[in-house]
Amino acid sequence: MRIAELSRSTGVPVPTIKYYLREGLLPPGELSSPNQATYTETHVHRLRLIRALLDVGRLSIAVIGELLAYLDQRDADPHQMLGKALAATERSKDRAEDGNLAAAEDEVVALIARRGWRIATDAPARHSVARAIAALRQLAADDLLSHIDDYADAAERIAVADLETVLHLTDRDAMVYGAVVGTIIGDSLMAGLRRLAQEDRSARAFDSVAGAGAAQGPAA
């Protein structure tokens, strides 16, 4: 198909498609004449992936570029490959005050030991968790951290479901694709479910009228 049709079938404007081509997010089409390229279903799928990572996953164009580069790369060990791809989605801007962050990193080490988690010493998620802990402390909103093992329990439950979803796949590429998309879009899914569950608890706690959609079911 030509670029105009690619645009029609994905809803992405032609100038935006050209921008993704220039940034290398989208592989070039096949030249059918010096000025004309044709695109395939692969391009349609890739464009949808870019838009979902952008709109629902809230990733930046730069991060999406790195992530797609890992998805396109073939690697022998799915565990390593998955780790590298997801690492690209971690933000590593370091602006936190050092003292706070160092203390938070010690807390993450203690948490990992307490849970018996097998985690690489250089796993970027260690740093993400430490930054969130440091931010909560700095903002005096760290009461929440007295429940950190409840959050870790929930994370384990989520990870079990995540891995069950991908482990039955026999194709390694499909496994990594499923894990990456499921993790990024799944973060947005979880954030939404968390707000729904919060609203339910809050409505019950304050016995507030929750609108016409209120159900009668038992609290969890």
Add this chain to the structure above:
Amino acid sequence: MRIAELSRSTGVPVPTIKYYLREGLLPPGELSSPNQATYTETHVHRLRLIRALLDVGRLSIAVIGELLAYLDQRDADPHQMLGKALAATERSKDRAEDGNLAAAEDEVVALIARRGWRIATDAPARHSVARAIAALRQLAADDLLSHIDDYADAAERIAVADLETVLHLTDRDAMVYGAVVGTIIGDSLMAGLRRLAQEDRSARAFDSVAGAGAAQGPAA
């Protein structure tokens, strides 16, 4: 304190502070002379909050502006106030194909009924969850949705911890502040914990060497 000292104690450059002042994210200092304003600890705290929401919470300046406006507003009903503040953090860009999204919205209605959750009919989180579901279906990564009740279980567990953290507070402002910061920064905390738990499960599934930090504890 003067703006230079405010900058030193927060690590935020003076031009950036001036930008936040212009955007109304930071309330103006008190004028001590026509060209000189003084700032207080309130400004220090507000600046740290802005930076955490930006760096750790990954919110945009526009969304942070809305959120702070709700935090500054005094409202009678903490449940309503909390709902409004968190609603500001939902993205409502609508680019999803309509058919997909309408079907996903029906799934959310069914999920809420199944869980017995009390949710306002116009709660923005309904839409966020629907968008994530629609994106997963469109990207053919919807195997994950066969475990959606596991994710909902995890969300309930998280919400119980979230609400326990704030419900014991007697000051309503403190309650709303704690809930908002805990939810936004807590999303990043959960995303990090999920990746750690995934890495642990993945390391066990593939029996991959997880680096020097590997622990011997039992799997969850």
